[in-house]
Amino acid sequence: MQFTLEEGEVVALLGPNGAGKTTLLRAIAGLLPLASGRVVLDGRVLEDAASRAYVPTEERSIGFVFQDYLLFPHLSVVDNVAFGVRSRAVAAEWLERMGLSRYASARPAALSGGERQRVALARALAPGPRVLLLDEPLAALDVSARADVRRDLKAHLSAFRGVRLLVTHDPLEAVTLADRLIVMEQGKHVQSGTPVEVTERPRSRYVADLVGVNLLRGLADHGAVRVGSALVAAAGADSGEVFAVVHPRAVALHRARPEGSPRNVWQGRAGGIELLGDRVRVRIEGEVPMVAEVTPGALAELGLVEGTPVWLSFKATDVAVYPA
Amino acid sequence: MRREKAPLWIGLLAALGAAFFIIPLVGLVVRAPWGDAARSLTSADSLEALKLSLIASLSSTALALVLGVPLAWVYARVDFPGRAVVRALTTLPMVLPPVVGGIALLLAFGRRGLLGSWLALVGVSLPFTTAGVVLAETFVAMPFLVLTVEAGLRSMDRRYEDAARTLGARRWTVFTRVTLPLIAPSIFAGAVLCWARALGEFGATITFAGNFPGVTQTMPLAVYLLLETNNPQGSYVLSLVLLLVSLAVLVGLRHRWLGSA
Numbered sequence: 001m002q003f004t005l006e007e008g009e010v011v012a013l014l015g016p017n018g019a020g021k022t023t024l025l026r027a028i029a030g031l032l033p034l035a036s037g038r039v040v041l042d043g044r045v046l047e048d049a050a051s052r053a054y055v056p057t058e059e060r061s062i063g064f065v066f067q068d069y070l071l072f073p074h075l076s077v078v079d080n081v082a083f084g085v086r087s088r089a090v091a092a093e094w095l096e097r098m099g100l101s102r103y104a105s106a107r108p109a110a111l112s113g114g115e116r117q118r119v120a121l122a123r124a125l126a127p128g129p130r131v132l133l134l135d136e137p138l139a140a141l142d143v144s145a146r147a148d149v150r151r152d153l154k155a156h157l158s159a160f161r162g163v164r165l166l167v168t169h170d171p172l173e174a175v176t177l178a179d180r181l182i183v184m185e186q187g188k189h190v191q192s193g194t195p196v197e198v199t200e201r202p203r204s205r206y207v208a209d210l211v212g213v214n215l216l217r218g219l220a221d222h223g224a225v226r227v228g229s230a231l232v233a234a235a236g237a238d239s240g241e242v243f244a245v246v247h248p249r250a251v252a253l254h255r256a257r258p259e260g261s262p263r264n265v266w267q268g269r270a271g272g273i274e275l276l277g278d279r280v281r282v283r284i285e286g287e288v289p290m291v292a293e294v295t296p297g298a299l300a301e302l303g304l305v306e307g308t309p310v311w312l313s314f315k316a317t318d319v320a321v322y323p324a
Numbered sequence: 325m326r327r328e329k330a331p332l333w334i335g336l337l338a339a340l341g342a343a344f345f346i347i348p349l350v351g352l353v354v355r356a357p358w359g360d361a362a363r364s365l366t367s368a369d370s371l372e373a374l375k376l377s378l379i380a381s382l383s384s385t386a387l388a389l390v391l392g393v394p395l396a397w398v399y400a401r402v403d404f405p406g407r408a409v410v411r412a413l414t415t416l417p418m419v420l421p422p423v424v425g426g427i428a429l430l431l432a433f434g435r436r437g438l439l440g441s442w443l444a445l446v447g448v449s450l451p452f453t454t455a456g457v458v459l460a461e462t463f464v465a466m467p468f469l470v471l472t473v474e475a476g477l478r479s480m481d482r483r484y485e486d487a488a489r490t491l492g493a494r495r496w497t498v499f500t501r502v503t504l505p506l507i508a509p510s511i512f513a514g515a516v517l518c519w520a521r522a523l524g525e526f527g528a529t530i531t532f533a534g535n536f537p538g539v540t541q542t543m544p545l546a547v548y549l550l551l552e553t554n555n556p557q558g559s560y561v562l563s564l565v566l567l568l569v570s571l572a573v574l575v576g577l578r579h580r581w582l583g584s585a
Contacts, residue, residue, distance in 0.1 A: 031486045057489040064490040070483055072504040083501070084491030127492055 001189030003182055010157055010164045012178030014171065016206055020187040021167040022067070025133050028165070029064050030057035041130060063124030065134040069116045071108035077119055078104040085128035094122040099155070113141040115147040121156055132157075134166035138173055150176060170208040175199065184205055201322050203243060212281075214251070214290050216244040217324055225321065230288045233263035234319035241324040248281060248293035250318035253302055254311040262313035270308045273299070284312050308322075325432060352567060356560040364561040370540045373546035380542055381522040384461035385469075387422070388518050392469040393511065398498075400477035418467045425463050426531025433459065433532075453493070456533035457540050462524035468521055469514035476510025477503075520573045524560055524566065 003012050021025040026032040030047060038048040041062075042304055046055045071080050072296040077100065082091035084180055095101045098118040108116055115168050117137060124132060137153060138146050154177055157164055168174050174181055175195040183191040183198065183206070191203040208215035220237040225244045234244050252258070258265060268286030275281075280299045284290050294302075305308060330338065357364070362368060398404075398412055417425055433440045433450045443450065450456045476573040480503070488502045504511070533540040534548065543562055550559035 026486075029486075029490055031489070057486070058492045058494055060490075062490060064487065066483065066487060070487040072484060072487075072502060072505075083488065083493070123491065175480075186450075 001184065001187070003192065005163045005165055007161065009179040010166070011180045012174035012181060013165060013167045013182050013184055013206075014174040015169060015184035015190075017169055018186075019169075019184045021169075021184060022135055024184070025064070025135050025165070025167050028131075029133060030055065030060055038105035051172060061127075061130045063127070063129035063132045063304065065117070065120045065124050065132070065137055067136040068140050069108075071116055071119055071123070073108060076105050076272065077111070078109060080108065080119055081123045081126050090126055091122075094126050095119075098122050098238055100209050112145070112147050114152070117141070117149060117150060118152065118156075121153070125156075125160060129162060131163045131165070132160055132281050134164075134179075136168055136170075137166060138168075138170070152280060171199075200243065201320075203324070208245070212248065212291075214246040214248060216246070216288065218242065218244065220321065222273070223316070225319070227288050230266070232288065232319065233316035234321050235316045237319075237321045243324050245320045246314055247289065248291045249279075251284075251290055251292035251312055251314045253282065253284075253292050253294055253298070253304070254313065255302055257311050258313050261315070264314040264319075265311065266310050267309060267315045268308055270304045270310050273304065273306065282310075284310060345405040348565065352560065352563055356564045357557045360557060361561050361564070364558045365565070367558070369461065369537060369546065370562060373541055374541050374565070376454065376538065377523060377543040378458070380457040380461055381525075383458045383520055384451075384465060385515055385519040387458065387462045388466040388469045388513060388522075389511070389574045392466050392514070392518075393473055393504075394468045396473035396477060397503075399474045414470065415467050417464050418471075422464055422525065422527030422529075422532050426460060426528035429456075429460060429463060429528065451532055452534040452536065452540060454533075454539055457529055457542060460528040460532045463468065463526045464525050464528050465518040465521035469518040470513075472514030472517060473507065473510050476507040480506050516573055516577055520570060523569060 003011075013024065015021050023032060027034055027037075027047075030039075033054070034047050034049040034116045038050070039046040041060070044055075045051075045053050046060055047053060059103045071077075072083065075083065078088055078091050078095060081094050082088045085091060085094075092104060096105055098121070100115060100118055100122070103111060103115065103119075107121065111119065117140075120132060138150060141149055150151070150173065150305060157177065166173075166177060168177075176237065178195065179276075181192060181198045182189065182196055182205065185204060185206055191198055192206060193201075198207060199211045202211055202215055205215060216225065216227050216232060218225040218232070218241075220226075220234075220239050221231075222239070223235065223237055225232060225234050225237050225242060227244075237244070252262070257267075266286060266288075268284040268290070271283035271285045271289075273282050274279060275296070278295070279293050280296055282292050282294065282299070284292060287293040290312060302308075302310065342457055365374075373538050395414065400408070407470075430437060430451060431442065433456075435441070435444055435449065435451065440450065450459055484502050484506060485498050488498045493501065525542070526548070529540065529542060530545055534543050535541050537546075541549070542565060547559045547562045547566070550556070550562065
């Protein structure tokens with residue numbers, strides 16, 4: 001995979017656990033030698049596996065916020081921040097900016113998770129790096145603390161003028177913190193774009209599941225998409241290989257074959273049933289598996305349990321089609 | 325731990341095993357001439373042996389730290405051909421009879437030894453000197469420090485070093501400001517263990533450095549000499565001092581070796 005990061009944008013590398021996100025960050029920082037490929041910053045080659053060029057980590061001007069922060073346990077908070085910038089005065093200014101002055105002489109172990117994260121951020125930013133890398137910046141925090149820390153982090157990230165890249169498996173984190181997403185699966189680049197582009201037009205099962213929509217892939221044929229041996233009516237389907245997205249809310253369920261206008265009607269069997277707030281998600285097994293979202297009332301009325309045969313329907317106009 | 329009662333025969337053997345250690349120690353404490361202790365201890369010979377023992381054991385601990393910590397670092401971090409063999413050879417003194425170590429040192433640093441003949445050319449002679457005592461003690465005691473520090477290096481989280489590098493620290497800075505402080509407990513434990521072993525060193529010392537009062541006669545040597553020259557009272561007192569030192573080391577490091585038991 002290949003990507004370019006621009007100054008002035010926050011980029012999130014999004015992918016499931018084990019996709020190779022942390023490995024990629026470590027490689028950019030020079031902590032993991034490249035077997036192939038290259039890293040270039042401002043036109044300067046930092047590393048090139050082919051020519052064996054290698055600029056050591058300490059000369060790369062890359063700030064790194066580690067997942068568990070890795071604050072030096074034997075140094076006070078101010079000495080942690082001063083480690084890279086080599087000035088207690090500058091470190092004290094950073095603590096001031098982060099609202100942490102009162103902890104200057106404390107040991108990192110005495111701080112809360114959110115405070116530790118701010119110290120880690122101050123420590124990484126104090127030497128004035130060109131690039132800031134963040135590895136799962138909120139993963140080490142309690143769920144209850146995340147919203148506040150996320151808001152703070154967003155503010156601090158926008159105050160930094162260099163290149164910013166963060167890695168996460170949490171779509172909420174990616175969408176709220178980043179201007180651009182790069183989706184990665186099994187070491188490969190799957191999709192990139194603004195959060196809106198990625199969530200509205202998922203190009204992988206992983207993103208579709210994160211966003212919670214039905215993603216089909218097939219061959220468009222004048223108003224329909226052929227998925228396997230089934231034909232799904234879709235307004236706007238023209239020709240070629242396409243993705244088709246159907247929101248679960250657009251899928252209606254019936255005990256008997258429905259009358260009326262929906263173009264897509266077929267029978268399946270109820271699979272997994274999952275309560276999601278005030279909605280229920282029902283997986284319908286069949287030739288084209290779909291997820292439908294109904295109210296708990298509707299579910300009771302249908303008398304659905306796992307294995308019940310059920311009819312589903314959705315309109316051709318509720319299918320969003322875009323080229324694969 | 326699940327507690328249970330010991331069957332009779334296990335209990336008896338266990339008690340015998342424990343008594344085997346306790347009775348001699350009790351004997352030492354009971355039979356030591358407490359009344360003469362102060363006089364025996366402050367006699368010129370005893371004081372000299374005590375002083376020499378402290379100087380030599382602390383010097384050898386310092387030497388072991390200077391050479392042993394880098395050696396442990398290499399063992400823990402660097403893969404080089406013959407690493408296993410070199411590591412085994414440097415660990416050997418832990419199990420080697422000390423007197424054999426003394427002979428080996430003589431053959432290396434003695435007047436006609438491998439290196440000794442060269443050292444003699446520049447006027448340096450190590451056998452039968454205080455420097456020889458330090459050398460003998462270091463030879464026997466340093467492996468304890470190396471193994472302890474190596475274990476500490478292997479179990480430390482190396483990502484702290486990565487963090488330091490992203491902050492612009494070069495290797496030496498990483499080593500002195502991050503690695504060493506993080507493994508400080510291991511270095512301390514290794515140094516204490518090494519010092520205790522050096523303090524009790526007998527075989528290699530007497531073989532390589534001899535037994536000259538004030539120059540190479542350390543406490544263990546003095547204890548043995550007093551016993552041989554019909555002054556057992558003096559040897560009891562010096563033994564008691566060494567026992568107390570060992571006890572202090574054990575109590576000081578109990579969390580490390582004895583757990584919470």
